[in-house]
Amino acid sequence: FSKLARPTVPAIAHHFGTKGRYEEVNPHLLDHILFVNKSLVAPPSSDCRAIHMVSVIRHGTRYPTTKNVKKIARLFDLVSSHASGSASWLNDIKTWKMWYTEDMDGRLVEKGRDDHRHLAMRLAQSFPTLISEDHLRANRIEFITSSKHRCVDSVKAFQEGLHRFWDVEDMDYKHYVDDSLMRFFDHCERFVESVEKNKTALKEVERFKSSAEMDAVRRKISSRLQIPYSQFTPDMAEAAFFLCSYEFAIKSENSPWCDLLDESDAQVLEYKNDLKQYWKRGYGHDINRKSSCPLFHDIFKRLDKAADHYRSGEVKKTATIQVGHGETLLPLLSLMSFYKDKKPLTAENFSLQHSRTFRTSQIIPYAANLVFVLYECSDGLRLQLFLNEKLMTFPNMNHSAPLYETVRKHYSKLLSGCEFNKECNVPQSNLRNTEL
Numbered sequence: 001f002s003k004l005a006r007p008t009v010p011a012i013a014h015h016f017g018t019k020g021r022y023e024e025v026n027p028h029l030l031d032h033i034l035f036v037n038k039s040l041v042a043p044p045s046s047d048c049r050a051i052h053m054v055s056v057i058r059h060g061t062r063y064p065t066t067k068n069v070k071k072i073a074r075l076f077d078l079v080s081s082h083a084s085g086s087a088s089w090l091n092d093i094k095t096w097k098m099w100y101t102e103d104m105d106g107r108l109v110e111k112g113r114d115d116h117r118h119l120a121m122r123l124a125q126s127f128p129t130l131i132s133e134d135h136l137r138a139n140r141i142e143f144i145t146s147s148k149h150r151c152v153d154s155v156k157a158f159q160e161g162l163h164r165f166w167d168v169e170d171m172d173y174k175h176y177v178d179d180s181l182m183r184f185f186d187h188c189e190r191f192v193e194s195v196e197k198n199k200t201a202l203k204e205v206e207r208f209k210s211s212a213e214m215d216a217v218r219r220k221i222s223s224r225l226q227i228p229y230s231q232f233t234p235d236m237a238e239a240a241f242f243l244c245s246y247e248f249a250i251k252s253e254n255s256p257w258c259d260l261l262d263e264s265d266a267q268v269l270e271y272k273n274d275l276k277q278y279w280k281r282g283y284g285h286d287i288n289r290k291s292s293c294p295l296f297h298d299i300f301k302r303l304d305k306a307a308d309h310y311r312s313g314e315v316k317k318t319a320t321i322q323v324g325h326g327e328t329l330l331p332l333l334s335l336m337s338f339y340k341d342k343k344p345l346t347a348e349n350f351s352l353q354h355s356r357t358f359r360t361s362q363i364i365p366y367a368a369n370l371v372f373v374l375y376e377c378s379d380g381l382r383l384q385l386f387l388n389e390k391l392m393t394f395p396n397m398n399h400s401a402p403l404y405e406t407v408r409k410h411y412s413k414l415l416s417g418c419e420f421n422k423e424c425n426v427p428q429s430n431l432r433n434t435e436l
């Protein structure tokens with residue numbers, strides 16, 4: 001595990017959004033995948049002891065979903081039959097073999113297993129009193145996952161990482177599938193009816209597809225390929241971008257497909273993906289973030305319980321590892337008011353949103369992780385929060401390890417309210433016409 005061979009990185013890799021590599025947000029890992037800067041994960045002060053950790057982690061690098069394999073196949077067919085020109089990259093594209101198949105359908109790839117194995121090893125180094133061999137053997141670390149294959153395979157890879165880290169062979173691993181926690185979005189009727197099934201919920205994304213910015217991208221790519229603009233749809237531009245990102249994330253290759261796109265094309269396509277995330281999982285509709293209340297409540301319940309047990313001298317659980325999706329993490333982060341820009345992201349304000357904080361390339365690459373660590377300190381309980389292994393400050397709090405009580409007060413409305421039934425149930429009479 002010493003050094004990763006440094007791949008040739010596409011110049012646009014930092015725009016890949018939810019299809020981005022974890023190393024893009026933590027580039028030092030390219031030199032040493034197990035490197036942990038101990039000073040950055042130290043307790044708030046020397047009189048603090050870690051009590052419990054809750055980690056909500058996105059699955060690792062995966063294949064494209066069936067929907068996107070189909071889009072990639074359409075792009076490949078068009079380019080191989082109609083593109084012309086003498087550029088060497090075009091020749092490389094034309095000799096490229098389509099190897100994605102529909103049955104890959106978002107499954108975890110080997111790089112995705114490594115994402116989780118290595119993350120497990122780094123977390124065990126960062127928080128050795130919470131993630132230890134003894135705690136694992138004593139069943140004090142709980143593993144929960146979404147039922148989706150890529151998540152189940154990720155949690156197994158995480159456990160395997162710990163196994164390798166401590167060089168143990170005889171452990172019996174357990175994990176629990178809990179979709180009501182990790183796929184709360186499927187269980188929230190109001191979200192399903194008003195966003196997931198509602199064609200107008202993502203109208204900003206649809207409108208952006210026919211924006212001047214997207215038009216310019218289509219014109220540039222179609223002219224590079226010498227294909228009539230009218231044949232080169234917005235979906236094809238997106239498929240080229242995805243193809244570049246998948247070839248890189250899965251195979252560490254800077255594919256010739258990346259040569260179709262320049263920096264400004266990538267910014268436009270990144271924005272298109274951020275629009276989808278914003279309106280489907282972020283601040284776009286209130287129910288997106290509120291659907292994550294069951295998970296939010298569960299996290300605080302675990303922290304409360306750990307503190308009670310610690311005080312009564314019995315250590316029952318030291319860590320909870322929960323594996324889910326971008327759709328799990330983003331609503332939760334939004335519920336907690338992270339990455340909220342003053343103005344909403346819309347089809348019209350691409351250039352205004354140039355410096356937006358809601359940038360999924362930075363927030364939820366593959367294996368993105370949100371880690372809550374509770375400490376017992378001489379002046380009371382304190383909480384630290386890490387996103388992608390970087391210490392965060394809670395919105396509107398200027399302490400990086402505030403008192404747990406202060407955090408609870410800060411989120412008191414959500415903690416005492418935001419009930420699943422109230423937020424998510426839709427009266428039968430409204431089912432056909434749910435208001436957003």
Ligand SMILES: O=P(O)(O)O[C@H]1[C@H](OP(=O)(O)O)[C@@H](OP(=O)(O)O)[C@H](O)[C@@H](O)[C@H]1OP(=O)(O)O
Nearest residue numbers: 018019058059062064065067068324325326327
């Ligand atoms: O555009 P695709 O088909 O890849 O969308 C996926 C989601 O991927 P994302 O938009 O986050 O890049 C996928 O989320 P993941 O965290 O599990 O990768 C989601 O589970 C899946 O349902 C797809 O969403 P969609 O409803 O088809 O847009």
